[in-house]
Amino acid sequence: MKVGIIGKPGSGKTTLFQAISRGQAQHSHTKEPVHSVVTVPDPRFEYFVGLYNPKKISPATIDFVDDIARLGTDRGREYSDEAMGELRTADALVLVVDAFETSPPDPDNVQSEVMQFMEELTFRDLMVLENRLERIAKQLRGPQAAQNLRVEQQAVEKMKAALEQGQRYSDVQLDETERKSLAGFQLLTAKPTVVAINVGEDIASEADELFSATLGYLTSIGIQGFCLSADIEKEISELEEADQKEYLAGLGISEPVADKMIRAIYSSCRLITFFTVSEKEVHAWPLRTGSTALEAADSIHSDLARGFIRAEVVSWEDIREAEGWDPAKAAGKLKLVGKEHIIEDGDSLFIRFKV
Ligand SMILES: Nc1nc2c(ncn2[C@@H]2O[C@H](COP(=O)(O)OP(=O)(O)OP(=O)(O)O)[C@@H](O)[C@H]2O)c(=O)[nH]1
Ligand SMILES: [Mg+2]
Missing domain, CATH: 3.40.50.300 (P-loop containing nucleotide triphosphate hydrolases)
Structure with a gap:
């Protein structure tokens, strides 16, 4: 990141x-x-390192x-x-x-300086969006103007109008298609x-x-x-x-x-942390709040997502209480979950997969 x-x-x-x-x-x-x-x-990471004394720490x-x-x-x-x-x-x-x-x-001066910066970011994004609209308009005049170009045009126009009204990217309700159309611009106001x-x-x-x-x-x-x-x-x-x-x-x-x-x-950035822990490696991974076990697996390696079977999940509190993953498992604290399971902050994961 x-x-x-x-x-x-x-x-x-x-x-x-x-x-x-x-x-x-x-x-x-x-x-x-x-x-x-x-x-x-992250004190939890430090704790895992102390517990496993792993060969590699990440x-x-x-x-x-x-x-x-x-x-x-x-x-x-x-x-x-x-x-x-x-x-x-x-x-x-x-x-x-x-x-x-x-x-x-x-304080007033600080506030107005922040707003000035936000306006500058908005200004830069508007230039990008306007340029794109001009190019789309030209392409649309061609004989076989593609439908996806019109879809993109609508998304760009919607964002442009919102920014012109002083809204921020995050204020605008976007559906999946619109989000995809706008992702490539890497808009500053979206950061x-x-x-x-x-x-x-x-x-x-x-x-x-x-x-x-x-x-x-x-x-x-x-x-x-x-x-x-x-x-x-x-x-x-x-x-x-x-x-x-x-x-x-x-x-x-x-x-x-x-x-x-x-x-x-x-x-x-609405990030949480999940862990993978063993004697080989203790690793802390950032993840968007609300992500699934499949998305967590994918952030480790795309193979793990492709061949995803199940994830074993133990919470950080349970590991600390039992003083280890295995003792926590023995105490019945391990959950076997599927792709759609939502990962919580502090979860430790073991992904079972086959490719
Ligand atoms: N009194 C005081 N001076 C500060 C503080 N922070 C930075 N300065 C001083 O302000 C001057 C500029 O600080 P920099 O950190 O170089 O500022 P910058 O934003 O990197 O500046 P540019 O790279 O030139 O844009 C230095 O002489 C700093 O010592 C602070 O908290 N208090
Ligand atoms: Mg500097």
Whole structure:
């Protein structure tokens, strides 16, 4: 999963990026933007690793990209194809808004900056949709205009009208055909967006309260937000792990920004985690909320979905209580389920399949 960090110049994107990458960023001098693969923190995963002491450990990860397309800047009007491609293929965006320059901080300003960004994303999507409509119109003049072109035209027109009225992608009711017609455009407004309000060090501990109305407003339009001080977080990320919690607590900050941010991303993308566990490998897998056992199998490997027979499922709580998969099974906690079974957050799976 790829998450792009965007925001105005100097808003603190790189500082935040460095804080969450804890020195793991793969800097490259020839190629921008810079990527960093960050492990998704999960105590359940840690527990499984402790329990199985496996040969291989595969935690869930997020590929963060700093300053993914230089949006919102004058120079940003002309993107390299590469930057635009990176942005279009991102699964979610983190928008960093500067609230540390003005003192006292100005929540109204933060809110209007977020809305400006959303408008810019909308503007870019509208250009894509309009271009497509023009091309469709030309093709439809041809002698054997295909029916599927008309279907696509309708879907594009519907989305265009909605965006023009200020709606967001997620506000629009789409059926399966319309969703498919629009998927190829990789619309920016369809990407879950998390807002990081970057506040000054002096107000870090009270920021959530100061910005509660702004955060509430963002939630009401389907955007998750949180406050942080990127400068503090970067300093803390450079400390020994054992000292970090203490230092944060001393500043009245409950947890490191990476944890907060990743939780907001998971929630915005409606992701849960399932596990596959054994002495060979403990693996955490992200999955869309409401997915079936078949979809979970497919996310591991398409062979597992193709030859799917059954899935064995044990919940994380049951494994912890029994202290292992086998003891949980012996205690009657294992469920044998079919393709349509809905996977819950924390389930451990064993897929039976034949190809
Ligand atoms: N006081 C304060 N300064 C900050 C904070 N976050 C970032 N800065 C400062 O703001 C400046 C710009 O930060 P960057 O992280 O480089 O910002 P950026 O968004 O990556 O900037 P560009 O890459 O130029 O667009 C640096 O001097 C940071 O030290 C913060 O939370 N508090
Ligand atoms: Mg930067």
